[in-house]
Amino acid sequence: MTYDPPDSxxxxxxxxxxxxxxxxxxxxxPTRGAAVGWVHxxxxxxxxxxxxDFLLYCxxxxxxxxxxxxxxxxxxxxxxxxxxADLRSDLARxxxxxxxxxxxxxxxxxxxxxxxxxxxxxGSGITFDGALxxxxxxxxxxxxxxxxxxxxxxxxxxxxxxxxTMRWLTPxxxxxxxQVSARFPNNHGAPIHxxxxxxxxxxxxxxxxxxxxxxxxxxxxxxxWACGVTPQxxxxxxxxxxxxxxxxxxxxxxDIKSDDVALP
Amino acid sequence: MTYDPPDSxxxxxxxxxxxxxxxxxxxxxPTRGAAVGWVHxxxxxxxxxxxxDFLLYCxxxxxxxxxxxxxxxxxxxxxxxxxxADLRSDLARxxxxxxxxxxxxxxxxxxxxxxxxxxxxxGSGITFDGALxxxxxxxxxxxxxxxxxxxxxxxxxxxxxxxxTMRWLTPxxxxxxxQVSARFPNNHGAPIHxxxxxxxxxxxxxxxxxxxxxxxxxxxxxxxWACGVTPQxxxxxxxxxxxxxxxxxxxxxxDIKSDDVALP
Numbered sequence: 001m002t003y004d005p006p007d008s009x010x011x012x013x014x015x016x017x018x019x020x021x022x023x024x025x026x027x028x029x030p031t032r033g034a035a036v037g038w039v040h041x042x043x044x045x046x047x048x049x050x051x052x053d054f055l056l057y058c059x060x061x062x063x064x065x066x067x068x069x070x071x072x073x074x075x076x077x078x079x080x081x082x083x084x085a086d087l088r089s090d091l092a093r094x095x096x097x098x099x100x101x102x103x104x105x106x107x108x109x110x111x112x113x114x115x116x117x118x119x120x121x122x123g124s125g126i127t128f129d130g131a132l133x134x135x136x137x138x139x140x141x142x143x144x145x146x147x148x149x150x151x152x153x154x155x156x157x158x159x160x161x162x163x164x165t166m167r168w169l170t171p172x173x174x175x176x177x178x179q180v181s182a183r184f185p186n187n188h189g190a191p192i193h194x195x196x197x198x199x200x201x202x203x204x205x206x207x208x209x210x211x212x213x214x215x216x217x218x219x220x221x222x223x224x225w226a227c228g229v230t231p232q233x234x235x236x237x238x239x240x241x242x243x244x245x246x247x248x249x250x251x252x253x254x255d256i257k258s259d260d261v262a263l264p
Numbered sequence: 265m266t267y268d269p270p271d272s273x274x275x276x277x278x279x280x281x282x283x284x285x286x287x288x289x290x291x292x293x294p295t296r297g298a299a300v301g302w303v304h305x306x307x308x309x310x311x312x313x314x315x316x317d318f319l320l321y322c323x324x325x326x327x328x329x330x331x332x333x334x335x336x337x338x339x340x341x342x343x344x345x346x347x348x349a350d351l352r353s354d355l356a357r358x359x360x361x362x363x364x365x366x367x368x369x370x371x372x373x374x375x376x377x378x379x380x381x382x383x384x385x386x387g388s389g390i391t392f393d394g395a396l397x398x399x400x401x402x403x404x405x406x407x408x409x410x411x412x413x414x415x416x417x418x419x420x421x422x423x424x425x426x427x428x429t430m431r432w433l434t435p436x437x438x439x440x441x442x443q444v445s446a447r448f449p450n451n452h453g454a455p456i457h458x459x460x461x462x463x464x465x466x467x468x469x470x471x472x473x474x475x476x477x478x479x480x481x482x483x484x485x486x487x488x489w490a491c492g493v494t495p496q497x498x499x500x501x502x503x504x505x506x507x508x509x510x511x512x513x514x515x516x517x518x519d520i521k522s523d524d525v526a527l528p
Contacts, residue, residue: 052316052319056319056334059334060344070320080324
């Protein structure tokens with residue numbers, strides 16, 4: 001299959017439709033902009049030997065790593081939040097880390113999943129894109145994933161700096177986006193910083209995702225959220241033998257409406 | 265020491281003062297009513313062999329088991345939330361379960377803690393007692409811990425029914441208490457049920473804590489919250505070799521103000 005849905009189609013696809021299209025190779029684009037209004041998750045797959053340390057790392061860093069579901073050991077179906085889904089194939093693109101070094105991306109992990117693999121679904125900020133759009137905050141541009149110099153709380157072998165999602169917004173949009181995102185505490189919640197990127201050591205010279213950053217526009221302000229790419233940074237530091245994650249912006253939409261996880 | 269602080273003194277003690285008084289044996293009363301306005305925690309101590317299953321159980325049952333801190337393996341100090349505290353001695357009374365059978369209570373666990381023990385601090389509903397009192401809802405009576413027939417989501421060896429805190433309130437108080445407790449999602453949050461106890465199979469004949477229940481008074485309604493005693497029920501079912509918990513209503517106040525964990 002070579003068909004990829006255009007933005008207008010992707011936006012109204014259901015999570016199950018996105019997952020099925022990924023499974024058959026007909027969805028090779030970011031899930032940002034797809035299945036709008038549904039909860040999106042980042043993925044981490046680890047062997048059970050590392051599962052306690054990793055879950056402890058998530059518990060100690062809940063803004064970056066809000067856990068939505070953990071599969072039973074060896075079972076690739078996240079049956080509580082996405083019945084019928086298969087974590088081995090239902091994401092468009094996977095990052096693979098071996099001994100702390102990033103290997104080539106993969107479009108499925110059928111050959112890497114074992115009887116002792118565990119999948120962690122971690123709430124993504126894409127979850128509140130629909131709510132931001134309804135509130136008049138654009139979500140389709142001026143958006144990056146960047147490193148910061150903020151230490152996360154270590155747990156076992158996992159440690160490292162916080163990774164952030166940065167958006168450039170007008171001050172009015174920043175205020176609205178703060179209020180809207182605060183209603184989603186299990187999907188990174190309110191911003192961690194607004195204003196000078198240097199105050200949190202944000203590395204704008206080397207964004208992890210997105211085009212070259214350039215200079216912030218007049219009349220705009222940088223707004224930063226804790227990002228689900230943080231565990232990838234921790235995996236690089238840990239140097240564990242095998243860790244698989246979603247590729248940035250290529251997550252898994254699950255069968256829960258964003259409005260159903262939002263605070264009133 | 266035989267001194268126990270009266271209610272008026274206990275209420276205004278700081279968490280550190282309560283912990284120190286417990287440590288030296290000068291505090292043998294419930295922590296309900298003590299250190300009002302501070303976050304209170306329930307305790308579970310397990311060997312590291314059971315830690316992943318238990319943490320997974322907490323993740324899958326967050327209303328009953330909201331995790332506030334997990335100690336590093338073998339270290340009895342919850343340094344992130346109660347610096348200087350010692351989980352082996354700083355609670356007034358401990359439950360001990362061996363092979364799924366409750367043994368005698370203990371006033372310290374110095375002899376039971378090992379190099380592979382891990383302490384889990386779980387947010388307690390006592391945390392919002394101060395906020396309820398400010399809102400005019402009494403917290404000192406008509407309150408029980410009861411079994412229900414609601415299944416929790418199992419994880420590894422842990423499974424069982426949800427345990428609930430029940431209060432009898434006027435309808436007006438029930439409405440206020442619902443709003444107030446909802447602001448504390450990491451301390452059991454909003455009620456799980458209001459009204460007929462039979463609808464959730466609440467076992468009023470055998471309360472786990474509190475005096476005999478009797479009949480609900482005219483003009484009052486039963487209100488139920490998920491309760492931090494739920495893990496004790498799971499431990500009984502699991503039949504693991506050793507699990508230590510707080511005795512009901514004998515928890516650990518930590519160095520975080522309740523207002524600082526409440527939603528706006």
